[in-house]
Amino acid sequence: MSDEAPLTRQQIRRKRKFGEPILPEEEDEAEQEHRHIIAVELENTIGALNRVTNLFSARGFNLESVAVGETEEPSVARLTLVTVGNDRIVAQITRQLDNLVNTYDVTDLTDAEHVERELCLLKVQYTSETRPEILDIKDIFRGRVVNVTPETMVLEVTGPNKKINAFVGMMEEHGIEEVARSGQVAMHRALEYEAPNPLASADAESTTNGSASDE
Amino acid sequence: MPTDTLQSSDSATTANGAHDAPTLKGSEIFVRALEEEGVDRVFGHPGGAVIKIYDAMERIQPSYDHVLVRHEQGGTHAAEGYAKATGRVGTVLVTSGPGATNTVTGIADAYLDSVPIVVFTGQVPTHLIGNDSFQETDTTGVTRSITKHNFLVRDVNELASTVRQAYHIARTGRPGPVVVDIPKDVQMSEAPFLYPEEPDLDGYSVPGAAAPSQVDRAAQMIEEAEKPLLYSGGGTINADAPEALTRLARKANIPVTTTLHGLGAFPETDDLALGWLGMHGFYHTNMAVQNADLIIACGARFDDRVTGDVEAWAPNAEIIHIDIDPSCISKNVYADCALIGDAQEVLQQLLPKVEPKDTTDWLTQIDEWREECPPYEYEASENDDIAPESVVEQLYEKTQGDAVMVTDVGQHQMWVCQYYKFGQTRSHISSGGLGTMGFGLPAAMGAAFGMREGRDLDVVCVSGDGGFVMNAQELSVAARHGLPLKIAVLNNNYLGMVRQWQSLFHEERFSHTDLRPTNPDFVKLAEAHHCVGLRATSPDEVGDVIDQAWTVDDRPVLMEFQVPKEEMVFPMVPAGAASDDMLTEMFNKEKMAEK
Numbered sequence: 001m002s003d004e005a006p007l008t009r010q011q012i013r014r015k016r017k018f019g020e021p022i023l024p025e026e027e028d029e030a031e032q033e034h035r036h037i038i039a040v041e042l043e044n045t046i047g048a049l050n051r052v053t054n055l056f057s058a059r060g061f062n063l064e065s066v067a068v069g070e071t072e073e074p075s076v077a078r079l080t081l082v083t084v085g086n087d088r089i090v091a092q093i094t095r096q097l098d099n100l101v102n103t104y105d106v107t108d109l110t111d112a113e114h115v116e117r118e119l120c121l122l123k124v125q126y127t128s129e130t131r132p133e134i135l136d137i138k139d140i141f142r143g144r145v146v147n148v149t150p151e152t153m154v155l156e157v158t159g160p161n162k163k164i165n166a167f168v169g170m171m172e173e174h175g176i177e178e179v180a181r182s183g184q185v186a187m188h189r190a191l192e193y194e195a196p197n198p199l200a201s202a203d204a205e206s207t208t209n210g211s212a213s214d215e
Numbered sequence: 216m217p218t219d220t221l222q223s224s225d226s227a228t229t230a231n232g233a234h235d236a237p238t239l240k241g242s243e244i245f246v247r248a249l250e251e252e253g254v255d256r257v258f259g260h261p262g263g264a265v266i267k268i269y270d271a272m273e274r275i276q277p278s279y280d281h282v283l284v285r286h287e288q289g290g291t292h293a294a295e296g297y298a299k300a301t302g303r304v305g306t307v308l309v310t311s312g313p314g315a316t317n318t319v320t321g322i323a324d325a326y327l328d329s330v331p332i333v334v335f336t337g338q339v340p341t342h343l344i345g346n347d348s349f350q351e352t353d354t355t356g357v358t359r360s361i362t363k364h365n366f367l368v369r370d371v372n373e374l375a376s377t378v379r380q381a382y383h384i385a386r387t388g389r390p391g392p393v394v395v396d397i398p399k400d401v402q403m404s405e406a407p408f409l410y411p412e413e414p415d416l417d418g419y420s421v422p423g424a425a426a427p428s429q430v431d432r433a434a435q436m437i438e439e440a441e442k443p444l445l446y447s448g449g450g451t452i453n454a455d456a457p458e459a460l461t462r463l464a465r466k467a468n469i470p471v472t473t474t475l476h477g478l479g480a481f482p483e484t485d486d487l488a489l490g491w492l493g494m495h496g497f498y499h500t501n502m503a504v505q506n507a508d509l510i511i512a513c514g515a516r517f518d519d520r521v522t523g524d525v526e527a528w529a530p531n532a533e534i535i536h537i538d539i540d541p542s543c544i545s546k547n548v549y550a551d552c553a554l555i556g557d558a559q560e561v562l563q564q565l566l567p568k569v570e571p572k573d574t575t576d577w578l579t580q581i582d583e584w585r586e587e588c589p590p591y592e593y594e595a596s597e598n599d600d601i602a603p604e605s606v607v608e609q610l611y612e613k614t615q616g617d618a619v620m621v622t623d624v625g626q627h628q629m630w631v632c633q634y635y636k637f638g639q640t641r642s643h644i645s646s647g648g649l650g651t652m653g654f655g656l657p658a659a660m661g662a663a664f665g666m667r668e669g670r671d672l673d674v675v676c677v678s679g680d681g682g683f684v685m686n687a688q689e690l691s692v693a694a695r696h697g698l699p700l701k702i703a704v705l706n707n708n709y710l711g712m713v714r715q716w717q718s719l720f721h722e723e724r725f726s727h728t729d730l731r732p733t734n735p736d737f738v739k740l741a742e743a744h745h746c747v748g749l750r751a752t753s754p755d756e757v758g759d760v761i762d763q764a765w766t767v768d769d770r771p772v773l774m775e776f777q778v779p780k781e782e783m784v785f786p787m788v789p790a791g792a793a794s795d796d797m798l799t800e801m802f803n804k805e806k807m808a809e810k
């Protein structure tokens with residue numbers, strides 16, 4: 001047994017397909033699905049944005065949220081998207097995005113030290129009885145009241161995705177009239193950041209334009 | 216437009232100072248930009264939204280030739296055939312709306328097969344865009360997911376630089392189609408004409424060499440392998456790497472199998488040649504794949520027509536994948552070692568690191584499979600029928616591999632791949648990814664035009680009776696230009712490939728595949744288009760017809776070969792089955808005997 005060659009990835013895939021037991025050492029982390037947050041810098045045009053979103057429908061990739069806006073450079077837009085997939089799929093997504101002629105930079109921030117924020121506007125009905133509790137919840141989530149009418153108020157909360165989910169969940173019993181969420185935006189903390197290659201065990205990034213080097 | 220402006224422009228087109236640049240109308244800029252780009256042929260069809268460009272062409276009489284095609288789809292396939300035969304970028308010019316939508320099939324075809332073409336479409340004037348104007352189509356929207364990139368030129372000042380970028384994108388990296396949509400008012404406004412020397416493309420880079428650590432790893436894997444196999448695709452040909460591939464194969468004694476688009480990259484008369492693999496690949500080739508312990512994929516993308524059940528494909532093999540497109544890596548089959556870069560450069564990196572090795576046992580094993588189910592053998596037809604395979608064989612006898620073989624889509628296409636022994640690069644042109652019926656004739660026409668610009672090979676088109684009529688109108692164009700095309704129509708009076716699936720998998724319910732009794736008279740069809748028409752109805756006529764066809768050199772010749780409808784292509788891996796789960800001729804005979 002010990003001097004037998006380890007199984008190839010294709011053999012493991014085949015085992016999985018036919019429901020054969022997979023030994024712990026054959027478990028391929030790359031096959032597990034994870035949530036990924038990816039930042040894309042692209043040309044600030046509708047056409048470029050269109051190509052990015054089109055890629056997801058054309059290739060059947062999952063897209064949970066997308067947020068886009070201008071950067072410090074008006075001709076460049078930054079798009080943050082959230083997707084779910086195994087390493088192979090996510091590598092596909094980043095590489096297909098990279099291949100688009102009008103994207104400049106694609107970074108998978110998932111494993112980086114990064115900050116993530118989403119903005120949520122939520123309109124809720126209130127009465128004199130429910131008002132204090134609604135305001136309490138808002139305070140717990142460090143939100144703000146941005147508009148009030150005699151029957152409704154609009155609350156604003158920012159935070160990571162999970163916090164927004166929790167906030168919306170808490171408000172449900174008070175009768176939500178409307179929710180508008182911006183989708184995640186994210187940024188890594190360091191000055192410079194090179195995202196790891198999800199397929200690192202199989203390939204190192206090639207170099208561009210003929211000059212070869214490692215790293 | 217005063218003619219003196221046009222004349223003065225000759226001296227200033229490559230100058231860098233804007234003050235030297237002549238002021239031209241958009242339509243003229245377009246014509247001059249194509250000249251600057253070194254285009255030698257445009258396949259086009261006029262209409263309202265490009266009439267200004269056609270007029271400018273007439274006035275300028277540019278250095279390139281324009282070929283008036285008879286259907287815009289034909290134009291795109293002609294550009295593909297031209298590009299594949301020459302390695303240059305094919306150019307198409309059509310009008311807005313229906314002109315543009317007619318190119319969609321050809322663009323999609325070029326996208327899936329990585330063929331470099333640039334399609335210029337006219338568009339309604341910018342102020343009418345979005346109004347559902349006459350002959351308006353959102354061309355960039357329609358073609359977005361089937362182009363490598365596309366442009367809508369909104370400002371005449373950007374026209375020349377957009378043309379420059381379009382050709383650069385189409386040609387470099389993994390090649391592909393680019394669409395440039397030019398509104399009519401942009402063609403009519405004026406701007407200084409300057410053709411940029413370099414394209415201004417920030418977000419676009421092209422891999423060159425692979426990372427050295429990966430090259431070392433690949434060399435190590437090759438050294439350790441006992442049953443290595445090279446699997447080469449169209450990318451090897453796009454990168455002009457067949458020679459490097461051949462050197463690698465011979466140096467390390469690694470057998471080579473080629474995909475449909477890879478045919479011609481490795482001489483099929485070589486001892487290491489296994490021919491093509493996949494759904495209709497040879498038995499010994501697919502067996503080699505399933506038993507290999509190392510597969511070196513070069514410019515190939517593990518298409519499902521190659522792998523069948525991808526999870527059961529090459530189960531024992533580790534995979535080295537050489538590709539210029541990073542998104543191809545681990546898309547269908549996991550790569551254990553990826554060499555991202557230009558195939559030519561990567562093979563050059565790899566060559567000095569690979570040591571000669573002895574693979575005799577492995578080659579002997581493959582020979583045993585070859586004996587079990589020999590390639591190039593088929594049942595000679597009973598009755599007095601022409602075996603379709605024999606037509607391909609005799610075409611090979613006639614040309615000895617010195618021809619560009621262009622096919623349409625169907626059974627005849629598979630027989631060409633199986634029975635023609637390709638011996639040189641860029642000698643096989645076919646629609647593989649999209650499988651477009653109607654591709655063959657216009658693509659062959661484009662290839663024949665390509666032969667005028669350098670290579671001098673016969674161009675042979677092998678088509679089916681179904682697909683041929685889908686773009687038969689292009690016969691007129693080939694005749695008008697006196698192209699000595701040799702066209703073989705294997706007429707089985709059926710949509711043969713569909714009929715084959717109906718025979719094998721649908722209990723012989725031949726739903727809507729019979730083209731009788733009103734299939735055209737192909738000889739008359741040829742003659743109606745000013746071509747020569749010939750017909751063979753029995754085996755002894757085949758050679759004569761071919762000999763006769765080769766005596767005509769001033770126009771196309773169509774040879775109709777009447778073949779039986781029952782013929783099937785074997786071996787066959789049914790869609791989605793494992794590659795070693797092949798139906799062979801034997802299986803078919805047993806089945807017939809049962810009945």
Ligand SMILES: Cc1ncc(C[n+]2csc(CCOP(=O)(O)OP(=O)(O)O)c2C)c(N)n1
Nearest residue numbers: 625626627650652679680681682710711712
């Ligand atoms: C445009 C288009 N329509 C339909 C098909 C599906 N199809 C694939 S092969 C085939 C039959 C082709 O018949 P024919 O041209 O006579 O060639 P044969 O198979 O008989 O050699 C069909 C209908 C296709 N590939 N392309």
Ligand SMILES: [Mg+2]
Nearest residue numbers: 679680709711
């Ligand atoms: Mg037919």
